[in-house]
Amino acid sequence: MERELPLLSELIKYHKENNLILSMPGNKCGKAFLRDEIGKDFAENMGFLDITEVDPLDNLQHPEGIIKKSQELLAKAYKVKSAYFMVNGSSGGNLISIFSAFNEGDEVLVERNCHKSVYNALIMKKLKVTYIEPVIDEEKDIFLPPSKEKIYNALEKSKNPKGIILTNPNYFGITYDLEEILKDLKTKGLKIIIDGAHGAHFGFSKRLPKNIWHLGDYVILSAHKTIPSLTQGGYLLVNDKSENLRFYMNALMTTSPSYLIMASLDYGRYYLEKYGEEDYDRLIDLGEEYKEKINKINGINILSSEMLKEDYDVDKSRYIVLLDKGYCGHKLLEYLRDKKIQCEMSFSRGVVLILSPINKREDFKLILKSLEELDLNTIKSIDEAEFYSISPKKMLEPFEVFNSETKEVTFEESIGKISKEALIPYPPGIPLICPGEIITKEAIKIIKEYVDNKRDVLGIENEKIKIIIEK
Numbered sequence: 120m121e122r123e124l125p126l127l128s129e130l131i132k133y134h135k136e137n138n139l140i141l142s143m144p145g146n147k148c149g150k151a152f153l154r155d156e157i158g159k160d161f162a163e164n165m166g167f168l169d170i171t172e173v174d175p176l177d178n179l180q181h182p183e184g185i186i187k188k189s190q191e192l193l194a195k196a197y198k199v200k201s202a203y204f205m206v207n208g209s210s211g212g213n214l215i216s217i218f219s220a221f222n223e224g225d226e227v228l229v230e231r232n233c234h235k236s237v238y239n240a241l242i243m244k245k246l247k248v249t250y251i252e253p254v255i256d257e258e259k260d261i262f263l264p265p266s267k268e269k270i271y272n273a274l275e276k277s278k279n280p281k282g283i284i285l286t287n288p289n290y291f292g293i294t295y296d297l298e299e300i301l302k303d304l305k306t307k308g309l310k311i312i313i314d315g316a317h318g319a320h321f322g323f324s325k326r327l328p329k330n331i332w333h334l335g336d337y338v339i340l341s342a343h344k345t346i347p348s349l350t351q352g353g354y355l356l357v358n359d360k361s362e363n364l365r366f367y368m369n370a371l372m373t374t375s376p377s378y379l380i381m382a383s384l385d386y387g388r389y390y391l392e393k394y395g396e397e398d399y400d401r402l403i404d405l406g407e408e409y410k411e412k413i414n415k416i417n418g419i420n421i422l423s424s425e426m427l428k429e430d431y432d433v434d435k436s437r438y439i440v441l442l443d444k445g446y447c448g449h450k451l452l453e454y455l456r457d458k459k460i461q462c463e464m465s466f467s468r469g470v471v472l473i474l475s476p477i478n479k480r481e482d483f484k485l486i487l488k489s490l491e492e493l494d495l496n497t498i499k500s501i502d503e504a505e506f507y508s509i510s511p512k513k514m515l516e517p518f519e520v521f522n523s524e525t526k527e528v529t530f531e532e533s534i535g536k537i538s539k540e541a542l543i544p545y546p547p548g549i550p551l552i553c554p555g556e557i558i559t560k561e562a563i564k565i566i567k568e569y570v571d572n573k574r575d576v577l578g579i580e581n582e583k584i585k586i587i588i589e590k
């Protein structure tokens with residue numbers, strides 16, 4: 120069967136391994152739909168509910184019936200002016216928002232370490248970019264969302280910015296207190312786009328980070344990452360009036376949207392409203408109880424807000440498992456995988472686990488036991504990567520790079536040249552070098568390390584890098 124059906128066979132094999140899923144999706148391989156009767160009905164009948172736009176099922180491209188009603192309930196739940204279902208995740212939501220908010224040639228402030236879909240939109244809409252530098256916690260080897268200082272530095276450097284695109288929370292689930300900053304930027308006339316891909320559940324319990332979505336003109340949430348919704352399902356929350364929004368939504372999404380995804384998005388919103396507070400409070404109680412136990416293990420700590428600078432907060436429905444210096448997060452991910460625990464991602468010094476209200480005490484016991492049994496000597500780092508302290512120089516706008524003449528060169532030959540591609544080590548999936556930036560010696564050291572350890576670096580093929588031929 121494996122030869123005839125390689126993908127399906129492997130998927131079924133993975134399912135049968137019965138791993139503890141602490142990665143996406145938020146529906147935890149279907150289990151999170153089993154919260155109540157209607158959710159069970161949905162999960163059990165999924166195959167039979169794959170229907171298309173027949174009467175009376177409305178049309179996502181022109182909603183007038185049940186989809187319109189569901190989207191209105193969504194807007195009410197998130198306290199925004201209007202809200203829409205996305206069937207190709209936050210990637211689609213980012214494209215739609217950026218296309219709707221800006222005109223070709225506009226200047227925008229963008230975090231250097233934003234998601235690839237944001238870069239794609241910057242190129243396609245031909246926007247000029249002023250980068251907001253990331254904040255790096257060098258002691259822990261993690262990215263933090265940009266601080267007030269970094270945001271205002273970028274604002275000062277820019278000439279005539281029309282808007283700002285921020286990621287909040289970041290990939291680790293860390294937030295920065297943006298409320299006052301966003302209000303101020305709004306008074307300066309900037310359009311605000313918040314990529315909140317990892318925060319669809321925020322605000323539904325007082326113990327989760329606050330929902331600040333009313334402060335964005337466009338907010339993009341990957342429902343599928345943290346709540347009971349199917350993969351690809353996302354929410355686009357809008358407080359802006361854009362004439363072109365409907366055009367871009369229809370142009371950038373399929374005309375045959377999956378009713379399974381849309382129905383799961385309806386369920387995700389209903390779940391948060393009905394059970395969010397109770398379920399997340401219970402999860403956080405358990406999470407905090409086991410955090411204390413895990414923190415007693417030598418060499419291992421679960422990150423909490425108190426360990427970060429002021430104004431930063433950590434989503435308590437995630438575990439950022441931090442190892443002492445000298446130990447390797449990627450090896451920890453492999454170790455936990457052998458223990459049947461699926462992490463969301465690894466970084467140089469640890470792993471990220473996306474917890475869920477479906478997690479029971481047994482699940483936390485398994486995490487604790489596995490970490491207690493870990494022999495730290497087996498996960499020593501070979502080499503400490505300077506991953507996060509790189510700040511290359513921008514020579515060209517991303518869109519200018521797009522049509523430039525290029526050639527492929529070796530890693531060594533690329534040093535000092537302008538990169539055509541975004542060079543993105545995975546995980547965490549954040550560009551090390553952006554299109555149009557100079558490739559530095561330090562960046563090449565990191566890329567080589569990833570390649571030597573058989574980890575992915577997007578933007579590289581056969582150990583060659585595309586550079587711009589300068590005239």
Ligand SMILES: Cc1ncc(COP(=O)(O)O)c(C=O)c1O
Binds near residue numbers: 209286
């Ligand atoms: C910050 C951020 N934005 C956007 C995306 C894209 O989300 P999606 O997978 O829903 O398209 C991701 C995906 O990991 C992300 O981490």
